[in-house]
Amino acid sequence: MALKLADVRTDLHNDWCSGCGDFGIEASLQMALTEMNVDIHRVVIFSGIGCHGKIVHWTNAFGIHTLHGRTLPFAQGAKLANPGLEVIAISGDGDGYGIGAGHFVHSGRRNVDMTYIVHDNGVYGLTKGQASPTQKLGEQTKSLPQPNINSAVNPIMLALAAGYTFIARSYAFDNRHLKDTIKRAVAHRGLALVDVLQPCPTYNDIETKAFYSGEDRPDPSTHRPVPRVYDIEKTGYNPLITTDMTNEDVDKKTLEVIRISNEWGDRIPVGVFYQNENVPTYEDRIMRRVPFYLDQPPATQQIQLQNKKSAVDLSSLLKELTIGG
Amino acid sequence: MSSKTVNELNWMIGGAQGSGVDLSASSFARSCALAGLWVYGTREYYSNIKGLHSYFEIRTSGRQIRSKVEGVDLLATFDAETVVRHADAVNPDGGIIYDPAVSQTPIEKVDTLYKDEVRQIQARLAQEGLGSDVDAILEEAKGRGVKLFAIPYGALIQEIAKRLETSELTRLNRIVNVLAVSVSLSLLGLDRRYMEESVRQAFAASRKQKLVEMNLAGVDRAYEFAKEKFGEGGLPIRLAPIQNKPRMFVVGNQAVALGKMAGGCRLQTYYPITPASDESEFLEAHENFDLLGGESNDGKGSIVVVQTEDEIAAVTMAIGGALAGTRAATSTSGPGFSLMVEGMGWAGMNEVPVVVTLYQRGGPSTGMPTRTEQGDLKFVLNASHGEFPRMVLCSGDMEECFYDAFRAMNYAERYQLPVIHLVDKGLANSNMTILPPDPNLVDIERGKLILTSGGGAPKDGEYRRFAPAEDGISPRAVLGLKGYRFWNTGDEHDELGHINENSENRIRMMKKRMSKLETADREIPVTEKVGFYAAAGRPDVTLVSWGSSKGAILEGMELLEKRGIKAEFLQIRLASPFPAQAVRERLSEAKLVIDIEQNYSAQMAAVIAEKTQINIKHRVVKFNGRPISCNEIYDSVRQIVARPEANERVILTHGA
Ligand SMILES: Cc1ncc(C[n+]2csc(CCOP(=O)(O)OP(=O)(O)O)c2C)c(N)n1
Ligand code: SF4
Ligand SMILES: [Mg+2]
Numbered sequence: 001m002a003l004k005l006a007d008v009r010t011d012l013h014n015d016w017c018s019g020c021g022d023f024g025i026e027a028s029l030q031m032a033l034t035e036m037n038v039d040i041h042r043v044v045i046f047s048g049i050g051c052h053g054k055i056v057h058w059t060n061a062f063g064i065h066t067l068h069g070r071t072l073p074f075a076q077g078a079k080l081a082n083p084g085l086e087v088i089a090i091s092g093d094g095d096g097y098g099i100g101a102g103h104f105v106h107s108g109r110r111n112v113d114m115t116y117i118v119h120d121n122g123v124y125g126l127t128k129g130q131a132s133p134t135q136k137l138g139e140q141t142k143s144l145p146q147p148n149i150n151s152a153v154n155p156i157m158l159a160l161a162a163g164y165t166f167i168a169r170s171y172a173f174d175n176r177h178l179k180d181t182i183k184r185a186v187a188h189r190g191l192a193l194v195d196v197l198q199p200c201p202t203y204n205d206i207e208t209k210a211f212y213s214g215e216d217r218p219d220p221s222t223h224r225p226v227p228r229v230y231d232i233e234k235t236g237y238n239p240l241i242t243t244d245m246t247n248e249d250v251d252k253k254t255l256e257v258i259r260i261s262n263e264w265g266d267r268i269p270v271g272v273f274y275q276n277e278n279v280p281t282y283e284d285r286i287m288r289r290v291p292f293y294l295d296q297p298p299a300t301q302q303i304q305l306q307n308k309k310s311a312v313d314l315s316s317l318l319k320e321l322t323i324g325g
Numbered sequence: 326m327s328s329k330t331v332n333e334l335n336w337m338i339g340g341a342q343g344s345g346v347d348l349s350a351s352s353f354a355r356s357c358a359l360a361g362l363w364v365y366g367t368r369e370y371y372s373n374i375k376g377l378h379s380y381f382e383i384r385t386s387g388r389q390i391r392s393k394v395e396g397v398d399l400l401a402t403f404d405a406e407t408v409v410r411h412a413d414a415v416n417p418d419g420g421i422i423y424d425p426a427v428s429q430t431p432i433e434k435v436d437t438l439y440k441d442e443v444r445q446i447q448a449r450l451a452q453e454g455l456g457s458d459v460d461a462i463l464e465e466a467k468g469r470g471v472k473l474f475a476i477p478y479g480a481l482i483q484e485i486a487k488r489l490e491t492s493e494l495t496r497l498n499r500i501v502n503v504l505a506v507s508v509s510l511s512l513l514g515l516d517r518r519y520m521e522e523s524v525r526q527a528f529a530a531s532r533k534q535k536l537v538e539m540n541l542a543g544v545d546r547a548y549e550f551a552k553e554k555f556g557e558g559g560l561p562i563r564l565a566p567i568q569n570k571p572r573m574f575v576v577g578n579q580a581v582a583l584g585k586m587a588g589g590c591r592l593q594t595y596y597p598i599t600p601a602s603d604e605s606e607f608l609e610a611h612e613n614f615d616l617l618g619g620e621s622n623d624g625k626g627s628i629v630v631v632q633t634e635d636e637i638a639a640v641t642m643a644i645g646g647a648l649a650g651t652r653a654a655t656s657t658s659g660p661g662f663s664l665m666v667e668g669m670g671w672a673g674m675n676e677v678p679v680v681v682t683l684y685q686r687g688g689p690s691t692g693m694p695t696r697t698e699q700g701d702l703k704f705v706l707n708a709s710h711g712e713f714p715r716m717v718l719c720s721g722d723m724e725e726c727f728y729d730a731f732r733a734m735n736y737a738e739r740y741q742l743p744v745i746h747l748v749d750k751g752l753a754n755s756n757m758t759i760l761p762p763d764p765n766l767v768d769i770e771r772g773k774l775i776l777t778s779g780g781g782a783p784k785d786g787e788y789r790r791f792a793p794a795e796d797g798i799s800p801r802a803v804l805g806l807k808g809y810r811f812w813n814t815g816d817e818h819d820e821l822g823h824i825n826e827n828s829e830n831r832i833r834m835m836k837k838r839m840s841k842l843e844t845a846d847r848e849i850p851v852t853e854k855v856g857f858y859a860a861a862g863r864p865d866v867t868l869v870s871w872g873s874s875k876g877a878i879l880e881g882m883e884l885l886e887k888r889g890i891k892a893e894f895l896q897i898r899l900a901s902p903f904p905a906q907a908v909r910e911r912l913s914e915a916k917l918v919i920d921i922e923q924n925y926s927a928q929m930a931a932v933i934a935e936k937t938q939i940n941i942k943h944r945v946v947k948f949n950g951r952p953i954s955c956n957e958i959y960d961s962v963r964q965i966v967a968r969p970e971a972n973e974r975v976i977l978t979h980g981a
Pocket of ligand 1: 049050051052053068091092093094095096119121123124125126127132
């Protein structure tokens with residue numbers, strides 16, 4: 001039975017500010033869930049602390065609202081315990097690139113097969129607008145007493161360096177692009193990052209919806225705004241790393257990812273920057289050591305016998321440690 | 326020579342870390358165990374990989390022993406530092422094995438001694454009119470009656486090289502360890518075949534035949550040399566083989582790991598830290614294990630062990646795994662637990678079963694990473710902001726490490742809360758012969774867990790993860806189970822798991838969560854909450870303690886009894902929920918109560934006062950990072966019994 005949008009929504013009151021980009025992300029995620037051929041009972045969504053974190057309560061799927069910055073380790077724990085789950089982790093930019101930056105990097109090294117969506121709004125929304133790790137040096141969004149004194153982190157480059165095997169960016173108010181990107185991320189085999197540019201009308205008065213859609217720069221002939229956001233894949237860019245590529249080809253692609261991901265201002269790239277399915281997932285790596293891992297992962301192992309005794313036969317291990325007899 | 330002590334020995338070996346001392350110690354212990362004897366060994370070392378001093382004490386006996394004793398019967402050394410540091414611990418009728426090549430070494434040339442230590446030793450020797458080198462130390466010992474056994478290791482190794490026709494002297498040099506152990510055993514009159522078997526077993530895993538040969542040649546030459554030079558059994562102590570049941574030779578880390586495995590743990594996360602990581606490494610090394618009667622999967626079960634980026638990830642990843650329905654645990658020490666605190670609160674709030682094994686070590690901060698302490702009790706009882714139920718188990722010995730690790734997994738699921746299993750470095754790194762534990766003594770109890778939809782899934786919205794329940798425990802479904810959708814949040818939440826700050830809801834949910842501790846207190850039998858060891862007759866004194874002090878207390882009680890002091894011992898095994906009734910019953914009648922703990926402030930005494938309003942006046946504490954010896958228990962209890970009013974607080978200081 002096909003899922004309808006209403007099936008994946010809860011009836012709770014949504015308390016995001018009106019005009020918040022989070023609504024666009026929520027809608028795109030829920031559309032993606034209905035369109036994808038996944039069993040909704042297997043879907044588990046994890047979120048962090050911040051405005052974004054509430055998304056799990058608005059969504060009718062298993063929803064785990066975790067701690068500030070810890071979305072990724074919670075999510076990986078569930079996925080590794082039961083690889084049959086479809087795990088989607090969601091963070092804010094403060095959550096994921098700030099307090100959780102360590103987890104961000106090390107998750108890349110593992111490449112667990114799951115999806116990571118980051119609401120990138122340049123501010124700490126829920127704590128009233130302080131600068132987030134993606135806010136540019138010298139910018140001064142509405143509630144900053146002084147211009148931002150830190151340089152911005154580039155999430156795309158950071159993900160590339162950390163080993164993410166799918167790296168994408170999208171825009172909260174481009175529903176179709178975001179929905180499709182989420183679907184591709186979920187379908188990807190390995191850890192997939194989707195950094196979502198998310199206007200926060202309440203605290204970020206620089207990277208606004210009007211800014212992204214270029215309302216300040218109409219086309220001289222049509223008088224229609226020329227969006228700053230552009231889709232790199234529509235310019236012929238191909239993100240795929242394939243097995244027939246030489247090391248040189250891969251290096252070239254890597255340099256291109258870096259170059260494009262540094263674009264900002266008049267041209268802001270979205271789309272899939274990088275995809276490489278030739279890197280073994282963490283699950284693959286476990287399989288090499290634990291041959292029955294996927295058949296009998298931790299969560300579904302029978303740990304007791306009918307008579308409630310432990311199912312483990314310790315005798316050979318105990319013998320290894322036993323002297324005499 | 327008929328007045329020899331038989332099978333009561335405390336042997337010590339020391340040397341630079343990384344030089345194979347650990348191997349010496351284990352081959353000595355193994356030899357004794359192979360001869361049917363019981364063994365208890367402790368390891369003291371610095372937070373260092375190579376060069377700094379480490380030493381092992383191996384106690385062996387014809388009866389089961391479970392603690393450290395003071396006084397060394399035989400000290401085996403091959404460097405200057407070990408002689409300098411430990412010669413004064415040797416009993417007057419004991420012996421020292423040393424290398425004559427280092428005897429001229431001036432004390433100040435032992436550059437791994439702290440400067441203060443050098444000055445102190447020099448002052449002591451000067452006072453006695455002795456010189457200031459290793460020889461002076463040996464002379465000092467000799468003056469007390471200690472026998473000296475000079476072993477020219479260099480010359481022996483040359484001879485062995487010639488015999489084996491090898492020029493690999495650097496590799497051969499490592500057999501000083503085997504030489505020292507073999508000479509020791511020869512002096513103690515133990516047949517060489519135990520040491521030979523021990524060597525074979527030690528190198529069995531490496532499959533290097535050459536190494537075995539070299540070491541066996543070492544055993545041979547050392548026994549020969551000792552016999553020629555010092556005669557058969559040159560010490561007033563003898564080791565004689567006895568008939569015995571099979572015994573397991575384990576360290577605490579392994580006992581915990583085995584208990585977890587049997588107890589159904591299938592996901593273990595960890596970030597490396599002394600003295601906890603050995604447990605996770607043992608689990609990883611045995612990640613595929615046998616199942617009983619299992620045909621599928623070749624009869625194998627498995628545990629996934631993940632080394633995380635930090636302890637925050639370790640605890641939260643374990644929680645994620647637990648939500649998916651696996652029994653999950655992590656293992657750490659104080660600094661790591663400090664980082665886990667926020668995650669513990671989340672697990673408490675969301676009623677997630679997760680087990681943290683905490684190996685206490687000297688704190689605060691990095692403290693003394695390789696030394697023992699029981700300093701984290703009040704921390705774990707209160708860690709994290711706000712209030713939530715948690716259980717805290719304290720193991721006193723290897724057997725309890727096993728069974729408690731198993732039970733911790735049960736309690737976590739039965740009461741749906743975080744469980745902290747408190748052990749310490751003293752247990753983690755001690756090795757001991759015990760009778761093999763029996764996993765069938767404990768059942769696997771998973772509580773109100775819903776793993777399958779069984780007779781059909783409920784309709785959407787019917788399942789309420791945090792539904793009210795008489796005992797505070799709601800049926801717990803796992804992630805991915807059709808019809809059992811739920812939400813979790815660290816915020817206060819309603820029955821479905823959505824954020825809810827309504828006042829009545831808050832009161833209901835707080836009561837529900839906290840009441841689980843009352844349920845646990847009601848359901849858990851008193852034997853799992855406290856241990857009680859009665860005195861032979863009307864007790865003169867009641868000792869109260871917890872954790873690894875247990876062994877020393879039990880043996881201290883035997884020593885006391887020989888002097889006519891009858892002691893009973895109350896061991897607190899469950900620190901939360903606190904067994905207030907059982908403790909009150911035992912203590913309110915007691916004549917004289919002494920609290921014994923390895924920390925500065927007598928933390929358990931404070932907990933007892935809080936929970937029972939009984940204030941234990943007399944305290945014996947130790948916080949120098951070295952485990953308590955049975956002699957210290959004997960001495961301090963005697964001191965207090967003799968003059969209670971003058972000895973309210975006794976500080977123990979033994980240990981190099
Ligand atoms: C350990 C910890 N420190 C600080 C906070 C306070 N806090 C709540 S939300 C937040 C920032 C959220 O920013 P971001 O992750 O970008 O999410 P947004 O609100 O912008 O969606 C902070 C710092 C917290 N909850 N936990
Ligand atoms: S503060 Fe910003 S991010 Fe948060 S809900 Fe309001 S608009 Fe959205
Ligand atoms: Mg933000």
